[in-house]
Amino acid sequence: MSTLSRLSQSTVEAPISFLMREALARPELISLAAGFVDQASLPLAETLRAADELLASSARGRAALQYSTTMGDGAVREILLNRLLEADGLPSGSRSIEQVIMTAGSNELLYQLGLVLLDREDIVLCAAPSYFVFLGALRGMGAHAFGLPVDASGVIPEVLEKVLQKARAEGNSNRIKALYLTTYFDNPSSITTSTERREEIFEIVSRHNHQHHQLYIIEDAAYRDLRYFGKDLPSLLSLDRQHKTVIHTSSFSKSFSPGLRVGWGVLPKDLITALSNHQGNMNFGAPHFSQQIILQVVQAGDFDLHLTKLRLTYQQKLETMTAAANKYLGDLSEVTWLPAEGGLYIWMRLAGINTGTEGPLFSRALEKGVLYVPGCYCYPSAGDPPAHDRLRLSFGVQSLERIAQGMQLLAEAIRETLAQKEPQY
């Protein structure tokens, strides 16, 4: 009998940590693997101005250095909720700030939702592929992630309907606690769930909900602010007029600074107490000082100005990566990718090539000096099976030059792999 808990025994290192170590050990490598944000555009001046402003007032400054309330500072929660309602075209006051929770990044909120909703053997439905850190967290908790197939508009409603019907027929539907969806620029697929699809999904889930069992939708909107093309869409949350079904999670890690650790969410009314009690046991809430920095930059207008600049930065990076992909790989019928309107990733298919670390491409790419995330890391353990011919490319971290250069090296590795001609799997 181990001294460690079952949770700990099934909690493993994120697969991508191995890639990070590789990148650290060989600084000459061009890592298109890490999901970090662009270093040069981190908001140094904005944060300095906010800290100076905040600490110049002894009342505000001291309050920021004291404990916050467990759910988070009231003024921060109010301003974030109002911005969200405005973006969704809803009247101010249509949701209560009691429903807003501040957490140390949205990942911490996802983790807490897992603890608060899931017992061992419970099921979370999700897109296949999905955000692998959350998949790892579910695995640690002994829950099952069940993957639903996607097309360019998001999870396919008919399959969702079938899965829920089957579970009901088998008397198993109470085990399905949530549907997890990154509705804007999914990590890794970059897919944004279309408005029509949002409505279909919400309708299906609502129809399957009943008095004795609530199936929640966890809407991960971490990348919503990072749109470079096209028009913003109302959130899935905005469809939930009864405040019962959708949990909305968001973050300043991608749009401002991950080092501050400020994420937040909007909870259905029935979950407020559960999350508040849990966070009260765990860590008393998100760092208050960081919450106040965010409040200050938002109030001062610095956040929106920063976001405008940041979007241009990432747009250029995305265009550079796409242009390089077209230039070096455009003639290959085996190579396709979904167009990305935002986010930090390109999700590429290489028909006939096993992209895994044991496959022929990964080691060849490494030899040439470029790293990517094998797509198979991003698939749930059950449901729609993993595709072994995908890879995730991040354009967030590297400079324009290194992105182009990395894509050129990757293309060489792909061409050499294809030239081998042997079937890979």
Added chain:
Amino acid sequence: MSTLSRLSQSTVEAPISFLMREALARPELISLAAGFVDQASLPLAETLRAADELLASSARGRAALQYSTTMGDGAVREILLNRLLEADGLPSGSRSIEQVIMTAGSNELLYQLGLVLLDREDIVLCAAPSYFVFLGALRGMGAHAFGLPVDASGVIPEVLEKVLQKARAEGNSNRIKALYLTTYFDNPSSITTSTERREEIFEIVSRHNHQHHQLYIIEDAAYRDLRYFGKDLPSLLSLDRQHKTVIHTSSFSKSFSPGLRVGWGVLPKDLITALSNHQGNMNFGAPHFSQQIILQVVQAGDFDLHLTKLRLTYQQKLETMTAAANKYLGDLSEVTWLPAEGGLYIWMRLAGINTGTEGPLFSRALEKGVLYVPGCYCYPSAGDPPAHDRLRLSFGVQSLERIAQGMQLLAEAIRETLAQKEPQY
């Protein structure tokens, strides 16, 4: 079947939250209940200087705004470890910084230790009384806190020995995963475990450990820096030369600022991977920006200067509370308290008075305008039974005047309750 997990169903609001709401609703109340820190001495100038210094360098500033590594920034971990080794009289290098983890306050580390070590029905031994937030967390996880009796030097070794022997005889010892001890100025009792007692406890636990089961000691040292009288003692960790048994947790929440959320710990080598993997799933680690602020204030010497001033502030508050207790209650044989050499609390016994919220004292004190924490909140669910005649008084938050005034009001309530003469329980 509820949609909530078993963990969530057994996670309740901290009992003291009710007291906090009472205090907020009636600002004229003198709360000697909250464990918050002194507002006026929060380090405004020190934090401002550190933020300016940090953000003046674009390399350091941007790094602070980026993700840290999961275990925490290397330079912070190194400086904290070296300070600890120095305080314990151990040579630098006698522990590895790989063993150091940064967390968002030490409470978050305690919570993670619970998740990583405990399955439902597992047992944690602890002092009776103990820190009630951790007791609540254990309850949420479905684990049992088993209380060991204490005297003025800490947990009584003979009882610890007996409990472990009994568990072994009953084939139950694998269920006992940890002994939780706040070894400096315990919350709520203010007891510091004596050096001799530390050695006895460590010897007993080591003797009961064997190849197939490791019983850990969680040493909570959150209050170590807050000593106002007497000499610092080496940590229990310092006895663990094999890096196998003692988990040491510490924090800047009491000694500098709770709003930054910086805690840290030293792990036995066998637990490094488990905690790192878990924190990687949960929130990617403590806020990097806050870690860098702490690094800066420690390196600049501002932390030590601040601590010197802070100790004087709290020493005065402790002396004021003790003087008022002597003045207003010193003649009553029913009223006794342990002398406190540090920390933030006085733990008082009122023989013959039920101090609970349903008892006669609590409502009378509230009428007079003073709040305290009923002692019964601080007892584990099993083991040494709760004492119903204790109360915790915090001197951290209130001014000297309000402390004296609060004690006078409390003394009136106590005298009136005693004058009723009827047996209370």
